[in-house]
Amino acid sequence: MVSRLERNWQYAEQYPTETDAQVRARRLSLELGIEPVSRAVAAQLSGLAVMSGARAICEIGTGVGVSGLALLRHVPEATLTSIEIESEHLRQARAAFAGAGIAAARLRLIEGDAAQVLPRLNLGAYDLVLIDAEPERLLEYLEHALTIVRAGGTVVIPGAFSRGRVTDPAARDEATHVLRDLLATVAESAAIVPVLTPAGDGLLTLTRLDG
Numbered sequence: 001m002v003s004r005l006e007r008n009w010q011y012a013e014q015y016p017t018e019t020d021a022q023v024r025a026r027r028l029s030l031e032l033g034i035e036p037v038s039r040a041v042a043a044q045l046s047g048l049a050v051m052s053g054a055r056a057i058c059e060i061g062t063g064v065g066v067s068g069l070a071l072l073r074h075v076p077e078a079t080l081t082s083i084e085i086e087s088e089h090l091r092q093a094r095a096a097f098a099g100a101g102i103a104a105a106r107l108r109l110i111e112g113d114a115a116q117v118l119p120r121l122n123l124g125a126y127d128l129v130l131i132d133a134e135p136e137r138l139l140e141y142l143e144h145a146l147t148i149v150r151a152g153g154t155v156v157i158p159g160a161f162s163r164g165r166v167t168d169p170a171a172r173d174e175a176t177h178v179l180r181d182l183l184a185t186v187a188e189s190a191a192i193v194p195v196l197t198p199a200g201d202g203l204l205t206l207t208r209l210d211g
């Protein structure tokens with residue numbers, strides 16, 4: 001039987017409407033076996049971009065563009081710097097952005113390993129940074145993300161529940177411990193405002209306070 005909380009979660013996931021370009025990119029992503037951000041997470045990305053008045057957005061893990069389309073959906077002035085290691089994913093993402101009518105001048109699509117690319121990005125230059133590449137390197141990427149996001153800007157981490165393992169008391173593996181420690185650390189931080197919601201597989205947003 002479906003519990004009330006599961007029903008709520010399903011409702012929230014089915015609630016957002018997506019553009020034709022988003023629907024196409026999501027379908028392609030699933031066909032290629034690339035896990036896109038969920039519909040509720042995509043909607044939150046669109047909202048966050050608007051709420052933060054984002055002009056400069058960075059994304060680690062472009063995939064075929066599902067999250068990028070959401071980030072750019074309602075902020076026509078914003079540019080997206082997006083890092084992807086797989087050239088074929090980037091090629092498909094470029095086509096998805098073009099199909100959505102997003103001007104190439106708004107995009108800086110960088111093919112490469114995020115660990116190599118991130119240190120080259122400008123410090124404090126981004127309003128919003130999405131981390132959605134390999135979960136094993138989350139801490140490394142977060143360290144960089146917190147340097148390239150401006151004070152008052154937000155780092156967004158989908159998959160914060162690690163396929164439900166974080167909330168499962170029986171899960172004791174190393175990766176799960178790392179995530180639980182991270183969640184505990186940011187909850188205590190005086191420099192960060194953490195918000196954790198159950199959208200998708202757990203969506204964590206970390207907003208840098210001034211100073």
Ligand SMILES: C[S@@+](CC[C@H](N)C(=O)[O-])C[C@H]1O[C@@H](n2cnc3c(N)ncnc32)[C@H](O)[C@@H]1O
Binds near residue numbers: 029036064089133134
């Ligand atoms: C979960 S998918 C991203 C999905 C995308 N954010 C979306 O919602 O459409 C993760 C992506 O990260 C890419 N990736 C994996 N390792 C990477 C690395 N070291 N640097 C950059 N991208 C990487 C993968 O090729 C894959 O396309």
